[in-house]
Amino acid sequence: MSKLVSAQTGNEAMAYAMKQVNPDVVAAYPITPATEIVQIFAQYVADGDVKTEFVAVESEHSAMSACIGSAAAGARTMTGTSSQGLALMYEMCYIAAGLRLPIVMADVNRALSAPINIHCDHSDTMGMRDAGWIHLFSENAQEAYDNMIQAVRIAEHADVQLPTLVTTDGFIISHGMENVEHLADERVQKFIGEYQPQYSILNVGKPITVGALNLQDYYFEHRRALADAQAAALPVIKQIGEEFGKESGRAYGLVEGYQLDDAEYAVVALGSTCGTAKVVIDSLRAKGEKAGLLKIRSFRPFPKDEVVQALKKVKFAAVLDRSDTLGGYGGPVFTEVRSALYGEASKPPVAGFIYGLGGREIDMEMIEELFRLMKSGEVKPDSVQYLGVRE
Amino acid sequence: MKIHPAYEMLRPDKNFPNVWCPGCGHGIVQGAIIRAVQKLGLDRDEMAMVSGIGCSSRMPVYCDFNSLHTAHGRAIAFATGVKLHNPKLHVIVITGDGDALAIGGNHFIHAARRNVEMTVVLMNNMIYGMTGGQYSPTTPIGKRASTAPYGTAERDFDPCSLAKAAGAVFAARGTVYNAAELEKLITQALAKKGFALVEAVSPCPTLYGRLNREGNAVKMMQWQKENTVNVKAAEKLPPEKVRGKIVTGVFHDAETPGYTEIYDRVIAKARGA
Numbered sequence: 219m220s221k222l223v224s225a226q227t228g229n230e231a232m233a234y235a236m237k238q239v240n241p242d243v244v245a246a247y248p249i250t251p252a253t254e255i256v257q258i259f260a261q262y263v264a265d266g267d268v269k270t271e272f273v274a275v276e277s278e279h280s281a282m283s284a285c286i287g288s289a290a291a292g293a294r295t296m297t298g299t300s301s302q303g304l305a306l307m308y309e310m311c312y313i314a315a316g317l318r319l320p321i322v323m324a325d326v327n328r329a330l331s332a333p334i335n336i337h338c339d340h341s342d343t344m345g346m347r348d349a350g351w352i353h354l355f356s357e358n359a360q361e362a363y364d365n366m367i368q369a370v371r372i373a374e375h376a377d378v379q380l381p382t383l384v385t386t387d388g389f390i391i392s393h394g395m396e397n398v399e400h401l402a403d404e405r406v407q408k409f410i411g412e413y414q415p416q417y418s419i420l421n422v423g424k425p426i427t428v429g430a431l432n433l434q435d436y437y438f439e440h441r442r443a444l445a446d447a448q449a450a451a452l453p454v455i456k457q458i459g460e461e462f463g464k465e466s467g468r469a470y471g472l473v474e475g476y477q478l479d480d481a482e483y484a485v486v487a488l489g490s491t492c493g494t495a496k497v498v499i500d501s502l503r504a505k506g507e508k509a510g511l512l513k514i515r516s517f518r519p520f521p522k523d524e525v526v527q528a529l530k531k532v533k534f535a536a537v538l539d540r541s542d543t544l545g546g547y548g549g550p551v552f553t554e555v556r557s558a559l560y561g562e563a564s565k566p567p568v569a570g571f572i573y574g575l576g577g578r579e580i581d582m583e584m585i586e587e588l589f590r591l592m593k594s595g596e597v598k599p600d601s602v603q604y605l606g607v608r609e
Numbered sequence: 610m611k612i613h614p615a616y617e618m619l620r621p622d623k624n625f626p627n628v629w630c631p632g633c634g635h636g637i638v639q640g641a642i643i644r645a646v647q648k649l650g651l652d653r654d655e656m657a658m659v660s661g662i663g664c665s666s667r668m669p670v671y672c673d674f675n676s677l678h679t680a681h682g683r684a685i686a687f688a689t690g691v692k693l694h695n696p697k698l699h700v701i702v703i704t705g706d707g708d709a710l711a712i713g714g715n716h717f718i719h720a721a722r723r724n725v726e727m728t729v730v731l732m733n734n735m736i737y738g739m740t741g742g743q744y745s746p747t748t749p750i751g752k753r754a755s756t757a758p759y760g761t762a763e764r765d766f767d768p769c770s771l772a773k774a775a776g777a778v779f780a781a782r783g784t785v786y787n788a789a790e791l792e793k794l795i796t797q798a799l800a801k802k803g804f805a806l807v808e809a810v811s812p813c814p815t816l817y818g819r820l821n822r823e824g825n826a827v828k829m830m831q832w833q834k835e836n837t838v839n840v841k842a843a844e845k846l847p848p849e850k851v852r853g854k855i856v857t858g859v860f861h862d863a864e865t866p867g868y869t870e871i872y873d874r875v876i877a878k879a880r881g882a
Contacts, residue, residue, distance in 0.1 A: 277711065
């Protein structure tokens with residue numbers, strides 16, 4: 219079987235995945251650096267390459283509202299945004315999850331205002347932590363493409379029925395070009411299958427009410443069901459990641475360990491920084507240092523057991539956060555990882571590092587320095603520090 | 610060395626990069642605003658320039674007034690807060706067609722309805738420039754944009770009619786080709802005590818011009834020159850002679866008490882004055 223490879227940016231790869239998914243509806247509003255995804259998709263629509271209804275709305279709030287309407291009507295629905303756009307969607311995002319609508323959204327991670335900034339950090343999607351969405355991070359354009367296709371299956375899975383967010387890092391992945399391997403259109407279609415919504419407001423034979431008022435009587439049960447769906451998504455993401463591996467040769471789990479089996483020191487990270495860390499680890503390994511990486515692919519649901527298992531043998535782990543909780547103790551990944559490890563008999567000490575806000579560079583030397591600090595014992599367990607900021 | 614008259618109103622020591630493309634009309638609008646402010650002898654410290662997000666919205670960064678660069682679509686909402694807090698300030702909102710009429714459309718109509726005293730300079734280039742040329746609420750039907758490669762199917766807003774219908778006291782349109790007229794319209798708007806709109810038709814050769822094959826910046830300026838009709842002349846012409854042209858001038862000029870004035874009366878009444 220010949221490989222289908224083309225040079226694409228992260229945005230192009232995500233738009234291409236959307237084309238192959240051929241959703242029923244896409245509603246979106248432009249925002250840097252995610253605009254291209256939907257703009258390229260608009261061209262596919264205009265050229266008749268997809269059968270999608272494309273809705274160019276007047277704000278992101280309207281975009282997610284239109285997506286909710288379309289998904290409630292039983293349509294396979296996708297959108298794309300970033301940063302302030304996602305922030306404007308928050309209200310509707312909570313509703314999409316609460317209504318159990320399997321919308322798939324591409325989000326290009328970008329800092330939040332103020333000050334105004336268009337570059338990468340994870341603050342925008344971290345605002346979605348408690349919204350009830352599945353939340354997948356991508357290390358590069360290839361993973362962004364692969365995640366977009368898997369996201370459709372995950373979101374629509376009968377045990378899950380949750381909206382799903384696939385992220386890339388603004389400019390680093392979204393505008394960086396690399397070789398991306400594709401599945402053929404028909405294989406994507408076969409992989410995702412035809413969408414069979416369990417409920418739809420357009421199914422007149424089985425009428426339903428969507429979004430009805432729940433007060434003290436049923437609200438709690440519905441929110442509890444949402445938590446159960448998140449838990450149920452853990453094995454589903456794994457299973458679909460394995461199936462995708464059989465299809466493409468690129469299998470995915472909830473987390474990915476890199477040189478972690480015998481690692482003494484490890485960094486834990488999300489997104490494109492994992493790629494940088496892998497290069498550092500290769501060079502440290504060449505010098506005989508036992509360095510490793512734990513990449514978290516699924517941030518929601520958070521794979522507690524996998525994280526505990528992956529880190530239990532390391533001597534120290536540095537957890538990297540490209541966003542801050544501002545007033546909490548450490549960044550979101552640090553607080554999750556530390557909480558997951560708490561109470562485990564076999565666990566490494568961890569320290570949190572907040573880095574890269576607003577696109578501030580993280581380079582190989584900085585990651586190498588983290589390994590040096592862990593090894594020399596210069597990092598205090600449970601400490602939280604800022605990396606690469608002018609103090 | 611002779612210093613440019615606008616210099617005193619700018620921030621030359623800050624080295625902010627200019628985001629406007631060669632041939633963009635927005636710099637001409639900025640010049641017209643500065644001259645209008647100078648003509649009225651307004652104190653820089655009593656000016657507040659508020660903007661949202663988009664190409665137009667970079668202007669408060671360059672002008673040395675009290676500046677507020679806010680979120681996409683929200684300039685008028687922020688400006689309402691500024692005006693209510695300090696009614697003595699001359700509030701100028703710098704916005705574009707996408708910022709003011711799509712994502713911020715609700716704020717636009719309600720600030721006009723309340724007649725909040727502010728001058729809204731809406732740079733209409735009929736496209737989203739900053740994000741790469743998506744069609745906006747003022748892209749004429751049938752015109753191309755990156756999200757409408759074969760032309761849009763949507764009708765466009767007339768910002769002046771919209772402002773008037775919503776309750777603004779002043780609505781006018783100028784072009785960057787006729788910078789002198791634009792300056793005059795902005796001067797009139799700044800003198801109004803109420804919601805005053807000046808729509809400045811500004812060419813975007815980089816995106817709108819390119820996507821619609823309207824030629825380079827010079828050709829787009831030439832087009833403005835040859836296709837502009839003053840409202841007074843337009844009234845006497847048959848509709849087919851006006852169709853497709855830019856009608857400039859003052860469309861609406863009324864005297865209605867402004868919001869802060871009425872608000873002060875309510876406060877006085879509540880205090881039993």
